[in-house]
Each structure stands twice: as C-alpha cells, then as structure tokens.
Amino acid sequence: MNIFRLAGDMTHLASVLVLLLKIHTIKSCAGISLKTQELYALVFATRYLDIFTDYISLYNTVMKLIFLGSSFSIVWYIRHHKIVRRSYDKDQDTFRHIFLVLPCLLLALVMNEKFTFQEVLWAFSLYLEAVAILPQLVLLQRTRNIDNLTGQYVFLLGAYRALYILNWIYRYFTEPHYVHWITWISGLVQTLLYADFFYYYFHSWKNNEKLHLPA
Numbered sequence: 001m002n003i004f005r006l007a008g009d010m011t012h013l014a015s016v017l018v019l020l021l022k023i024h025t026i027k028s029c030a031g032i033s034l035k036t037q038e039l040y041a042l043v044f045a046t047r048y049l050d051i052f053t054d055y056i057s058l059y060n061t062v063m064k065l066i067f068l069g070s071s072f073s074i075v076w077y078i079r080h081h082k083i084v085r086r087s088y089d090k091d092q093d094t095f096r097h098i099f100l101v102l103p104c105l106l107l108a109l110v111m112n113e114k115f116t117f118q119e120v121l122w123a124f125s126l127y128l129e130a131v132a133i134l135p136q137l138v139l140l141q142r143t144r145n146i147d148n149l150t151g152q153y154v155f156l157l158g159a160y161r162a163l164y165i166l167n168w169i170y171r172y173f174t175e176p177h178y179v180h181w182i183t184w185i186s187g188l189v190q191t192l193l194y195a196d197f198f199y200y201y202f203h204s205w206k207n208n209e210k211l212h213l214p215a
Helices: 005-026 034-050 056-082 099-108 115-129 132-142 146-176 181-193 195-206
Strands: none
Touching: 005 056, 005 146, 034 056, 034 099, 034 115, 034 132, 034 195, 056 115, 056 146, 056 195, 115 181, 132 146, 181 195
16 A cells, blocks of 8 residues: 555545535436446456455455445436436437447456456456546537536546556555556556546636536
C-alpha cells in the first residue's frame, strides 16, 4: 500500500458514491449508461472470484465487497426501480457492449499470466475494464447535456485509473521484480480513453461553464 494506491482506491470509491448519490437522492439515472454499468458488474464479478479463496487483508476484502455490491445494485436500480428506470435513455444508450466482451475474452485466453480459470478471468477483467467506459462516453457525446454529478462521476473514474498508474510507477522503482505488463497496458489504454473527456471537463471548470462534449 502506498499513497497513490490509497488515493486511487478512495477516488474510485468516491465515483461510486457520487453515482449512488445521484440515483438515491434525485431518483434519476439520466446520462448514465446501463451498458457501462453492466460491464463494470461483469468486471468485478470475474476479478474478485478470489474473495472466496484468498484472504489478503480486511481492507482488501471490504473494498471488493463494496465494488461488487454497488455495481450490481446500480444495474438493478437502472433496470428495475420503478422511478429511476423511467429516466434511463434507452434510445441513446445503444452501444453493443457484446462487441467489447467477446474480444476481451478471446484476448484473455491468449494473453494471460497463467492459463488457469481464475487467471484467465483476471486478465479478462483487466481488458474489459479498459474499455468499459466506452458506452458511457458515447452516450455523453450523443446527449451532450451533462449534469454535474454525471460529469463528476466520469471524471473520478478516470482519475482513479490515472492515480493507479502513478502507483505502478512508484512500485516499479521501490519493489524488486515488479513487472505486470497486462495490468500496465490495460490501465494505460483505459486512461487514454478519458483524455478527450478530461480536456473538456477542465475547460468547462476553468471557464465556469456547463460541461458539453462535441458530437
């Protein structure tokens, strides 16, 4: 554990809390992609299988349970809550996320650290997380009208991964034999996907304007 890892975890947690705050208080999921939320639920379900077999620390276990529980609860709210689901923009959220899942699964079967069931699913979760934000970004570009909580949610998600890159750099220089190419490359791709959003987010913040993404 180091300051960059802790900051990344807290930023990731903050992004989830912001989204849950939007859903619980405003009773709205406007501007939120169900496709992205389903992908994140799949990411955590496949990555955290070791929660039943390996105990690392109380902190690690609690964080896994939080991300598992929150991701599936968000999907449930958007799909089934009688008020929240009315605000879901199904007509705009049309990204075919199956075209992200299948390539990531095939890539995980070919490129993994060890060809075991758990390691393949771990690699799959990394590849899928790298691109899971795409349906959300596409939805924001289509709707263009982005409320503050949705903008903060996406920003915090991107910031969490950027902080994890700093964590990996720190560990590379402080821990012997710390090399994880799959994690590094996936994380870099994921962060780069946020570059355009970050630019417009900081531009709107600097000029005190409402956030808009170009179509």
